[in-house]
Amino acid sequence: MAAAANGLGDFIAQTGGQPEVVFERIGVDPACLGDKRTALDLADYVAMMEEAARATRHDNFGLWFGQRYRPEMLGLIGEIALAAPTLGSAIEHLAQWFPWHQQATETRLARRGEFLRLEYRILDGSIVDRRQDAELTMGMFANVFRACLGPHWAPEAVLFEHARPAAWREHETAFDAEARWSQGTNALVFRDRGLSRPMPTGDLSRLQSLTSDLAAVAGSCGAPSFVDRLRGEIRRRLATGEVGIDEVAETLAIPSWTLQRRLAGHGATFSDLIEQTRRELARHYMAQVHLPLGDVAFLLGYSEPSAFSRAFTRWYGTSPRAWRRATAD
Incomplete structure (x- = not known):
C-alpha cells in the first residue's frame, strides 16, 4: 500500500535529495504516497527506496527512515497493530496481515529455541536490489514494539538477508542490538517477554473493522x-x-517432478535459474566495492573464488577485478 511511503518526500529532502527527481525517475505519482487505500507496485516501491539512497548519497537511507517510521504512519496495517489488545496480539496480526499491506512478501512469527523471530522477506526473485526496503521494514516492526514497551526497547538481534554494508555499525546503533548479515530472511529476534502488555490504544471492535478494510x-x-x-x-x-x-x-x-515440468513449460531448467540468479546477483554484489571478491563468491554459493571468477568472465567477458576497475573509473 502507498502508505508505506508516508513521509518519504520529506525525508529525502531532509537528507539532501530532491524528492520530485526521485519520484520522476521511478515513475511514481507523489500525490498517491501516504494514501492508506491506494496501491503501489512493490517493484516500484523498492526501486524508489534504492533511488532515494542513491540520490541522497545516504547509503543507510532505509535504515534511518525506518527508525523514524511510527506505526500510525503505516496506514491500515499500522492501525491494525495499534488497535490490537496486547503486544503479542499486535505482533501476530502484523505477521498475518503485513503481506496484504505489502503483497508478494512473506511475514512470519516463528520460535527458535528460547527466542521468537518476526521474519520478513520479498518472495519475488526478480527484485534484486532491495536492501533499503529490508532495513526500513525492520525499523517499522521495531517501532510497533516501542509503541507498547517504550522508545528504548531493543531486540536481541536483527537479521538481514543482504550482505554487510560498509557503514554496518550504524545498524547496531539504530537497533541497539547485534546485526547479522547474509541470512535466509530479515528478522527481529526477541525474547518472549512483555507480550501480554496491553497496547495503549487497543480497541478490539476497531481491530476487526480494520482487518476487514485491509x-x-x-x-x-x-x-x-x-x-x-x-x-x-x-x-x-x-x-x-x-x-x-x-x-x-x-x-x-509441490513434487520436484512437477517443478521441473512447470519450468519446462517456461522453456527453462532449474540449473538455468540458478545460473540466471547468480549472474544478476553478481553485478549487485560487485557494485558494493567494500565486499572482497572472496565474500562475493561465498554469497553466490561458490566454494572457491576461482570458480566465481570463471563464471563471471563467462557472463560478462571480463574478470571480476577488471570489471571493478573499469566501473570505478
Missing part, C-alpha cells in the same frame, strides 16, 4: 510469478550452498 482494499496477499518465486527461493539458499531442487520443491509444497 482485506477489501488489498484483495489478496498477491504472489509473484512461478519463475520469479523460484528465483527468490534460489537466492535465499545460495550462501548456504544448499540449492537443491528437492528442497526448493518442498518449500513450495
Whole structure:
C-alpha cells in the first residue's frame, strides 16, 4: 500500500535529495504516497527506496527512515497493530496481515529455541536490489514494539538477508542490538517477554473493522510469478550452498517432478535459474566495492573464488577485478 511511503518526500529532502527527481525517475505519482487505500507496485516501491539512497548519497537511507517510521504512519496495517489488545496480539496480526499491506512478501512469527523471530522477506526473485526496503521494514516492526514497551526497547538481534554494508555499525546503533548479515530472511529476534502488555490504544471492535478494510482494499496477499518465486527461493539458499531442487520443491509444497515440468513449460531448467540468479546477483554484489571478491563468491554459493571468477568472465567477458576497475573509473 502507498502508505508505506508516508513521509518519504520529506525525508529525502531532509537528507539532501530532491524528492520530485526521485519520484520522476521511478515513475511514481507523489500525490498517491501516504494514501492508506491506494496501491503501489512493490517493484516500484523498492526501486524508489534504492533511488532515494542513491540520490541522497545516504547509503543507510532505509535504515534511518525506518527508525523514524511510527506505526500510525503505516496506514491500515499500522492501525491494525495499534488497535490490537496486547503486544503479542499486535505482533501476530502484523505477521498475518503485513503481506496484504505489502503483497508478494512473506511475514512470519516463528520460535527458535528460547527466542521468537518476526521474519520478513520479498518472495519475488526478480527484485534484486532491495536492501533499503529490508532495513526500513525492520525499523517499522521495531517501532510497533516501542509503541507498547517504550522508545528504548531493543531486540536481541536483527537479521538481514543482504550482505554487510560498509557503514554496518550504524545498524547496531539504530537497533541497539547485534546485526547479522547474509541470512535466509530479515528478522527481529526477541525474547518472549512483555507480550501480554496491553497496547495503549487497543480497541478490539476497531481491530476487526480494520482487518476487514485491509482485506477489501488489498484483495489478496498477491504472489509473484512461478519463475520469479523460484528465483527468490534460489537466492535465499545460495550462501548456504544448499540449492537443491528437492528442497526448493518442498518449500513450495509441490513434487520436484512437477517443478521441473512447470519450468519446462517456461522453456527453462532449474540449473538455468540458478545460473540466471547468480549472474544478476553478481553485478549487485560487485557494485558494493567494500565486499572482497572472496565474500562475493561465498554469497553466490561458490566454494572457491576461482570458480566465481570463471563464471563471471563467462557472463560478462571480463574478470571480476577488471570489471571493478573499469566501473570505478
